[in-house]
Amino acid sequence: MCSLKSYSVCLREATLQLPTFSSNSNRKRTNVRWCSPESAMLQDFHLPMRSFEVKNRTSVDEIKSLRLITALKTPYLPDGRFDLEAYDALMHMQVLSGAEGVIVGGTTGEGQLMSWDEHIMLIGHTVNCFGGLIKVIGNTGSNSTREAIHATEQGFAVGMHAALHINPYYGKTSMEGMVAHFEAVLPMGPTIIYNVPSRTGQDIPPPVIHTVMQSANMAGVKECVGNNRIKEYTDKGIVAWSGNDDQCHDARWGHGATGVVSVASNLVPGLMRELMFEGKNSSLNAKLMPLIEWLFHEPNPVGLNTALAQLGVVRPVFRLPYVPLPLARRVEFLNIVKELGRENFVGDKDVQVLDDDDFGLVGRY
Template sequence: MSIAAELSPTPFGRLLTAMVTPFDAQGAVDLALAGRLARHLVEEGSDGLVVCGTTGESPTLSWQEQVQLLEAVREAVGPDVHVLAGTGSNSTNEAVEATREAAAAGADGALVVVPYYNKPPQDGLEAHFRAIAKAAPELPLMLYNIPGRTGCSMTPATVSRLMDCTNVVSFKAASGTTDEVSQLRLACGQRLAIYSGDDGLTLPMLSVGAVGVVSVASHVVGRPMRSMIEAHFKGENAVALAHHERLLPLFKALFATTNPIPVKAALELSGWPVGVPRLPLIPLEPAMRVALSDTLAALRQT
């Protein structure tokens, strides 16, 4: 039987939301609001939540804030919801320590991004992720490749060599191409659960072997996202495609500028006052906000 005919496991479910970090009017992390938002996202169809990732503004959160946020979300949603913590860094020592702390704080997994800015070679990437895997051997890891932000891309061959780490179980594919999914499947087999890291590519990636998505759009369209994914796995291709085409304008609007600027505005427009991003990110500019509001309104009418 070919690898392409094998279905991968779903260690964290099919729909994960990469949560924003709510801030209050003074710019402090609003832990109470984070808990309420987390429960809402689960009610709207999320199987799991990723805290302190890119969408959660991890570069401007202190390590203490990240642990507090993880603990607050973990407590809010209970033990039956998958909660992953972003623990990546361009310092291996920092990523190792953050991953250990996430495990101790009750995370179900860690999202570990490819090191950014220092652009290590593939052997360096392998050593980096081996150190993290060894530091918390009981904690499942989701490797995260997003070369548009990191300036560095991990190859499928490198991922394949890491598959002897038993806690390397999943991969967030955000290179902007479905070919990454196919190449990972061929290199790593079905044990690696591949998640789309791009809302707009979710359906195409599912068609070539991805198991789900780490979503931004699910903050405001969780149920339609879940319906699209479920329709795909039921073989209802026309239904899944109709959901994809209906949601596509929103996918584009949410990435009209740097994430999470638009999704924070979308949440505010939807009645969730999660605050503005921390500098150097800024609030969504007025013309884009009007366009986003129109897109959300059009979705509600269909």
Template structure:
């Protein structure tokens, strides 16, 4: 049995056979998993159970876990994080009841690693962290670290518009072993530049931090004056910048590390404006080709060939496009947590044509791409 800290309790990894025996024996004092008492977990109350990899079951239990000391954390050195070029904002697949499909998730992560991706954003916008409760969020970070943390950098999206939530989640994310955190500026209930600086300083104290600037989602630009003050913090890694390449170039001339947050600009960010690389949605689908244009060499011809796919992915707000695409590739079940719904059938047909143009062999998975019908998608309002 492996145990690690979760946001509101412990994350326990049990052999699958042991967990199944426990379900029908006195190890669980209730006929229901949730709320039952787990003797293997020292009498704690069970908050959730998910299928794991390699014949194990991930159990989250509700006794609050203490944060680990800084010496016990698994965070990477800031300089190591700065070297990453291709980071995938990884998709979170679902089962028909809305729980995480960890088998599909593990397969998707393995394909990212096998094609040269160096880092993952777990529970970001693409991974639908905004639709998770914090227990799910921290469990997924812990699961990713447990199975893949020695092969790829795990960066947990633990930001929030509440400083209290962001600091607590970031503390717990590093406690379960993530290598770095992604932090967004407070959205909707926006604050002043002075408030931004205090907010980010509060979360950066736990470990290496990438700041994420996406005004189209937050409604507020993180101005260079804010970044310049934060850049002196010992845990400041760099920023994911979505404003454009003029802003990227401004920062890179100051020797700051910047990843493009816009796939369609990322080739030029990397080769023409001094950017480090990209935090990518498109690499969920074509990790090998994204590696080619970001890590290997400047390739304007290949980048031009990929632009129709990148543009298609953002016809509607992310992650609608990538969810639809992975479903049609047969890599994930066509299950959506609302408010996200699939792209309409004409756009689904267009995706098949794009795949055929680029070549199915360059996409994740090994099933033929297909046009799914409306009634093949499952939309969940409660999960």
């Protein structure tokens, strides 16, 4: 920013010394001081996307207080493009049902199947339409630090309230490398770190979290290892959200978790809000278990995508490599909806089983 300020000063000085011309026919030009843009002078000079006057600027404490965050599904048109009409309807249901935040383009939202252009566009669209009603947390993490930096700059530039960051997956790195990776993105704004070793192949150990908690922008951890890890953090004053729907009730009321980043709240946001807001409720938690177990019988978001299609709130279109659950599982969902009550689920259409031919699978989009 200092470099940009110095550049603007040079421009002002240059403006004050514009060429002057004599009245004679030769029109001799006087000496003019000119300051070249540093971006043209310095190799690898980087112009940041983010400014210090980002709209929807949110305090870290606001993010720390969120109890129900929905990892939102991304719906598609038949050709595989985003179905923004269905997306907005899903967002509207989350707002009306009392969700306090949404993760845009996370694992559930299939950010891994998006280009970065799609990713940032969807974050910006969500902010512009719903940013005044709900906190928008953009998944701008990557196993490439360079990509994570660039995506996070863009995400905050279009107004997201916070960033979600995964540890470098597949290639992995050392503990020191994890710290360096997170420290490269934390200065940009409020940040939640996401630990899910079953997907990344590498745990984020507590010493890494304790180190990066020194950053003023570190909001907390979405933790999927389990409730003992969550308690280890909360006992030391570190904010943690359960990343496991099946454990979130006990995490919230028995282990100090602030709340949950939920997949199930795509389907039953009102019931998940009740679970997070209204005190210990083992009966409701047990009632939700068949739905949660069904959702995660196959890797997320396979079950969620199938369920939302059966409820008629999204088109039955899948971006590969995701495919719908088989017929027997779709029949099971029908029975689960009847047991919990259709009124507790999103949408207003009758739940259907759907035939195999009703689903569209898109490999190129």
